[in-house]
Amino acid sequence: AQSVTQPDIHITVSEGASLELRCNYSYGATPYLFWYVQSPGQGLQLLLKYFSGDTLVQGIKGFEAEFKRSQSSFNLRKPSVHWSDAAEYFCAVGAGYTGGFKTIFGAGTRLFVKA
Amino acid sequence: GAVVSQHPSRVICKSGTSVKIECRSLDFQATTMFWYRQFPKQSLMLMATSNEGSKATYEQGVEKDKFLINHASLTLSTLTVTSAHPEDSSFYICSGRMNTEAFFGQGTRLTVV
Numbered sequence: 001a002q003s004v005t006q007p008d009i010h011i012t013v014s015e016g017a018s019l020e021l022r023c024n025y026s027y028g029a030t031p032y033l034f035w036y037v038q039s040p041g042q043g044l045q046l047l048l049k050y051f052s053g054d055t056l057v058q059g060i061k062g063f064e065a066e067f068k069r070s071q072s073s074f075n076l077r078k079p080s081v082h083w084s085d086a087a088e089y090f091c092a093v094g095a096g097y098t099g100g101f102k103t104i105f106g107a108g109t110r111l112f113v114k115a
Numbered sequence: 116g117a118v119v120s121q122h123p124s125r126v127i128c129k130s131g132t133s134v135k136i137e138c139r140s141l142d143f144q145a146t147t148m149f150w151y152r153q154f155p156k157q158s159l160m161l162m163a164t165s166n167e168g169s170k171a172t173y174e175q176g177v178e179k180d181k182f183l184i185n186h187a188s189l190t191l192s193t194l195t196v197t198s199a200h201p202e203d204s205s206f207y208i209c210s211g212r213m214n215t216e217a218f219f220g221q222g223t224r225l226t227v228v
Contacts, residue, residue, distance in 0.1 A: 032215050043121070043208055043221035044159075051215065090158065094215055102149060103210070103217045107158045 002027045002095040004106035012112040013081050021076040021109050023091030032094030033074040034103070035065055039087045047089075050074065061085070086113040117143045119211045121220025128199055128227055136194045136223045138209030143218075144189035145211030150182075153206040153222075165192050199227040 003026045013019050025031055032051050036044040048059025055067040065076045074091060091106040118141040128134045138148055146167050151159040163179075165171040165186035173179045181203075183195040192211075196203055204227045210217040 034216075036219075041206075041222070041224065044219040046216075046218075049216065094217075101147075101212060101215060102161060102164060104161070105159045110156075 002093055002104050004091050004093050004104055006089075006091055006106035006109050008109045009107070010110040010112060012114060014114050015083050016080050019076075019078045019081045019085070019111070021089050021091075021111070023074045023076065023106060024072050025074060025091070025093045026072065027093055027095060029096070033065075033067060034092040034094065035059065035063070035074070035076045036090045036092060036105075037061075037087050038090065038108075044090065047076070081111075081113055083113045083115070086111055117141075117211070117213055117218045119145075119209065119218045119220040121209050121223055123223060124221060125224045126226070128225070130200055130227055131198055133195055133197045134199055134225060136196075136207055136209070136225075138192045138194070138211070138220050140190045140211040140213075140218070143211070143213045145192075145213065146189060147212045148186055148192040149210045149212070149217065150184060150192075150194050151208045151210070153208060155206075159208060162194075196225065199225070201227045203227050 005024045034049045035047040047063045048057050050057050050067045088108045090108045092103050120139045122137045148165050150162045153159045162177045163171045163173045165184045167186045171184035186192040208222045210219045
């Protein structure tokens, strides 16, 4: 069965420091991978996605993620965190099934940014 | 990117009443829409998948008679929480699929009192 694991429930980083959020997936075929960000009480905003090709993908707000098939990982990175980056981050895999395609989310990682 | 509009953003209802939440794809046709539920500080749990013109497919453990889903057109899906109880209070999010990407609404905060 398809699944997504985000090992870190929450992470605290200092403003200006680098960030890496971990994501591991389980999927039998080539996955479609996504990172979303959610501010409190809000919907989801897509940060970036990987479908195929270059394994290092660039997203919005200075985020990037690297797909590593050998490690079944899709970690999100940002070289310098801003206070406005504090939010919940979800890794997701797009999973095909009979008749369609659905998105399966990880448990999320809450990012705290300290001054 | 494509836009999905969800309405209302917040609703408070009395226990025992029904509440309808609308999900519209504004600039694309969504043959498939998904409904998620999110408890505080938790992830999004897929409730059901609705395909235009056919019955929704519910995930295991989701009561289809309680959470009625209608997908009558390519741009509109509705979720009706029937006979709502306080334990139904949650954040509900819809998404419309275009090709291999899902676009999410802003969510509806349902509070049942």
